[in-house]
Amino acid sequence: MHRVRVRIVEDVLDANDTIARANRDDFDANAVTVVNLMSAPGAGKTSLLERVLGGLDGVRAGVLEGDVQGSLDAERLATLHVPVTQIETGNGFGGECHLDANMVRLSLPQVPLEKLDLLVIENVGNLVCPAEFRVGEHHRVMVCSVAEGEDKPLKYPLMFRACELVLVNKIDLLPHLDYDLDKFLYNLDAVHPGVERLLVSAKTSEGVEAWRDWLTRVAAPEAVPA
Amino acid sequence: MHRVRVRIVEDVLDANDTIARANRDDFDANAVTVVNLMSAPGAGKTSLLERVLGGLDGVRAGVLEGDVQGSLDAERLATLHVPVTQIETGNGFGGECHLDANMVRLSLPQVPLEKLDLLVIENVGNLVCPAEFRVGEHHRVMVCSVAEGEDKPLKYPLMFRACELVLVNKIDLLPHLDYDLDKFLYNLDAVHPGVERLLVSAKTSEGVEAWRDWLTRVAAPEAVPA
Numbered sequence: 001m002h003r004v005r006v007r008i009v010e011d012v013l014d015a016n017d018t019i020a021r022a023n024r025d026d027f028d029a030n031a032v033t034v035v036n037l038m039s040a041p042g043a044g045k046t047s048l049l050e051r052v053l054g055g056l057d058g059v060r061a062g063v064l065e066g067d068v069q070g071s072l073d074a075e076r077l078a079t080l081h082v083p084v085t086q087i088e089t090g091n092g093f094g095g096e097c098h099l100d101a102n103m104v105r106l107s108l109p110q111v112p113l114e115k116l117d118l119l120v121i122e123n124v125g126n127l128v129c130p131a132e133f134r135v136g137e138h139h140r141v142m143v144c145s146v147a148e149g150e151d152k153p154l155k156y157p158l159m160f161r162a163c164e165l166v167l168v169n170k171i172d173l174l175p176h177l178d179y180d181l182d183k184f185l186y187n188l189d190a191v192h193p194g195v196e197r198l199l200v201s202a203k204t205s206e207g208v209e210a211w212r213d214w215l216t217r218v219a220a221p222e223a224v225p226a
Numbered sequence: 227m228h229r230v231r232v233r234i235v236e237d238v239l240d241a242n243d244t245i246a247r248a249n250r251d252d253f254d255a256n257a258v259t260v261v262n263l264m265s266a267p268g269a270g271k272t273s274l275l276e277r278v279l280g281g282l283d284g285v286r287a288g289v290l291e292g293d294v295q296g297s298l299d300a301e302r303l304a305t306l307h308v309p310v311t312q313i314e315t316g317n318g319f320g321g322e323c324h325l326d327a328n329m330v331r332l333s334l335p336q337v338p339l340e341k342l343d344l345l346v347i348e349n350v351g352n353l354v355c356p357a358e359f360r361v362g363e364h365h366r367v368m369v370c371s372v373a374e375g376e377d378k379p380l381k382y383p384l385m386f387r388a389c390e391l392v393l394v395n396k397i398d399l400l401p402h403l404d405y406d407l408d409k410f411l412y413n414l415d416a417v418h419p420g421v422e423r424l425l426v427s428a429k430t431s432e433g434v435e436a437w438r439d440w441l442t443r444v445a446a447p448e449a450v451p452a
Binding site: 009040041042067068069070072094095096097124125126127128129132145147148149151152154155156157158170172173176177178203 | 235266267268293294295296298320321322323350351352353354355358371373374375377378380381382383384396398399402403404429
């Protein structure tokens with residue numbers, strides 16, 4: 001039974017990769033850099049976007065917002081006057097716990113790609129399946145809140161390995177937690193040696209400038225892969 | 227394509243329910259109360275079990291520990307001298323983001339049911355799929371950390387509706403967060419009116435006695451459904 005399941009999963013991932021390549025072609029044709037932003041529920045993806053999307057010098061940014069249900073985050077981001085497109089996986093996609101390439105594909109007609117330099121795809125809050133489904137993105141970034149504990153890289157290694165940047169968020173809480181930051185970074189390096197990381201706080205804005213700089217850098221025209 | 231997917235999902239859930247009933251029969255035959263404990267990653271499931279499992283008066287407790295990878299939580303709980311059995315979904319189960327009835331079924335030969343009054347099944351950290359897969363449990367409990375924000379019931383309503391008890395954890399952090407507890411409780415009641423909730427802190431032990439009492443109550447022999 002499990003061998004059958006593994007084969008079905010492999011077929012699904014193959015089909016997903018084919019559609020992801022079509023998405024990527026569309027992004028490249030429009031010279032849009034696409035970032036897939038992932039995290040556990042409540043780690044602070046939306047807050048970290050709120051802090052930077054309004055102030056990206058010369059970068060025209062948009063968001064594709066993934067949720068199981070509702071549009072709370074999309075409404076928050078729309079106040080920044082950036083184009084936001086909502087995908088609800090509970091609406092026609094079986095309530096999936098992640099975005100996949102086909103959901104993104106079906107949403108692209110609503111995304112004004114020709115008017116964007118940067119599209120951030122905010123994935124469903126989940127540390128497992130989003131790491132398995134590429135959606136055509138150029139870059140994968142994850143947010144990990146210090147409130148989640150130091151052991152997360154060891155428990156969800158695929159997610160931490162899939163990303164090229166880890167935003168360690170809510171560092172303003174460090175004085176109030178039994179959290180050993182060095183231990184977290186040791187665990188992070190154990191599963192993804194040397195991966196770029198930024199210590200940030202959406203609340204105090206510490207580290208937010210470095211996050212904004214990172215986005216500006218990847219969104220620069222010369223940074224878009226051919 | 228999505229209609230096919232929905233049909234496959236329905237078939238999978240039907241098969242899951244059949245196996246869940248077999249698990250439930252085994253639990254009932256051994257007079258073991260089974261609690262399915264769910265949350266987002268890092269909400270504090272293991273810490274809240276550490277606080278109570280050693281001190282359940284007259285209740286012989288065990289744990290079935292679900293993770294994608296590794297046995298860190300099982301090792302923590304084993305120090306309490308309760309029987310702990312590990313399920314790794316990454317080991318033969320395709321790295322699934324949730325436990326299902328079949329994974330539990332295949333693990334039961336390693337669980338000393340005849341020596342237990344209470345079995346806590348600690349699910350994979352995820353607010354989506356664990357709510358869809360019954361594993362034969364009598365009770366479903368979830369942990370929601372205040373660090374995750376007030377909006378979680380609205381974004382993951384199925385999980386909050388599926389549970390009969392919500393443990394609102396890490397309340398020691400409330401003075402350090404922009405978190406409106408009343409708003410969270412309002413959102414909780416919007417998706418699951420009147421659901422039992424306990425405000426707890428695994429760090430300070432506030433509310434932990436009520437959580438211990440709840441477990442002791444459901445594990446009492448007369449509480450096990452026939």
